[in-house]
Amino acid sequence: MKQLTALCENFGSAICMLARSARHINTLPRQFPRFIEQCYLIGYTTLPIVTILSFFIGSVLALQSGYSMQNFGAKQFIGTLVGLSMCRELGPVMVAILVTGRAGSAITAELASMNVYQEIDALMTMNIPPERILVLPRLAAVLVMMPVLAIIANLCGWYGGAIVCQYTAFISVDTQSYFAALKRYMEFNDILDGLLKAEIFGFVIVTICCYIGLSVKGGPREIGASVTRAIVVSLIFILVLDYFVTKALL
Amino acid sequence: MNxxxxxxxxxxxxxxxxxxxxxxxxSLSGGRFFKExxxxxxxxxxxxxxxxxxxxVLMAGVKVGSVFRTRLGHQRVEAVLTIDPGVKIPNDAVASVQQSSLLGSNHLEVGFGTPGAPLIKDGDEIKTQDTVDMNQVIAQLGALGSKLEQVAGDIGKALGGGGQSASLFNKLDTLVTETGPRFEDAVSNLQDITAKIKNGEGTIGRLVNDAQLHDELLAGVTEIRNAAAQASSFAVDAKAITEQIRSGQGTIGALVFDQKAGDDIRVVARNLREISDKLNSGQGTFGRLMTDDTLYREAQGLVKKADRALDSMGDSGPITAVGVVANQLF
Incomplete structure (x- = not known):
């Protein structure tokens, strides 16, 4: 019961934090340098790992599906399988996980440090709401960067699958056929669904990471624990939300 | 980094x-940039x-284009095809939707058409042919299966005995049981008959075993065949004669079918009847000659007289004899 009460309290506090951030949305143009900095940290620095990981996810997906499908002569549908899987599911989810690990942990660590070393208290003393300069730019940045990362992840995954199909002996599906199959059964709405998922995941990740960072209490040891907690909670929320969002979008 | x-x-x-x-x-929506x-x-x-x-869009398995989009027309659906610029399709080529794989993917197959026929131009319609839908085939197979099931059920009932009627096997058993002794008798009789034939007994036995009889029979058959041929020839002749008669040719034909000849014959018969009536009634010279023997008697007396005159002439010359005869006669 105590844990349930704590859970509800955390939910409520997070929503209140979001509400306070939204109240300062008119200050966003004045915080453009902070917004760009967060875009750089969340999007640009995450790009290499997203590119590499998505490429190999697409490759492995093509390899596994080619191995399975060769038994019943459905290799011409590998492009369809990889394309739809990447854009509807794997692309957004993998980007969300990587952003959690790469940017979410950094956000939590930074805010937790500021909290532990009373920088947050100092801001509040100066009548500067921490949500305005610490949460709002990050939320705006993640909403802008997540679709970009997701579409890059999709393309890298598709090309990874195409290369594997072309150069793997037991698959031997040429790139033209691969992309023809990919285009035949896919519509731009599938891409949009994936991008919407990525937006939702990014918003949830930054909300959780900011909230846990801002709600740290205690000494410096709590900084590491809060980072771990933020990542675990974010991953759980990503996977749980993935089911409900997917069901809603189908 | 600044x-x-x-x-x-x-x-x-x-x-x-x-x-x-x-x-x-x-790329996915076929926009202008990636339009083929x-x-x-x-x-x-x-x-x-x-x-x-x-x-x-395939021609003999080679890709010549793709389906750009599909749309509804007036009581039909239209597939708008984008054909590669170098591909020339005659206007009598026929397109049909074919299944690419059992997993449900389709393609459009275009025939070669007639060489030398006018070519299809941009925006033209191509002739199409509806192919058999797999769903229809499966539905027909389902109906066939139902009928087969019904037939199998009927056969099962017939074999196993449906309702109050006895089964087919029971009927067969009864039939074999009842007719078995009679069948054995029939077989025994057949054995006797074949034994007699083998021993040359009876007509068939002699026929089978006696070569001379066989030859005679063959000769008889040959004669019958010749007679039949002659009868056939006779029938042909009779048929020809009948045809001639029917067409009014020849005497009989004229008699049968010529009205004028019939009338003439009728007149002749009437005349003959009248003559015979007159003859019977002794009218006219011939009638009297036939019915009255006076003339006969007078002629007999005259001959006797002539005989006597000849005898009395003796050795008189011929002129004298003629004169005597003439004197006697006139």
């Missing part, structure tokens, strides 16, 4: 994302059977 560099990198990164999103959208080059051909069908945008 703030400007950071801003430039973020801006480029964001523009890269926008460009990739636009390329993906154009070629000319457009309309293929009307009553049912597209799952043909979708982007499906291949």
């Amino acid at each position: 703030s400007t560099q950071q801003t430039v990198r973020v801006g480029l990164f964001f523009l890269l994302g926008l460009a990739l999103a636009w390329i993906t959208f154009e 080059k070629g000319y457009t051909v309309i293929a009307p069908f009553s049912n597209l059977k799952g043909l979708k945008n982007g499906d291949e």
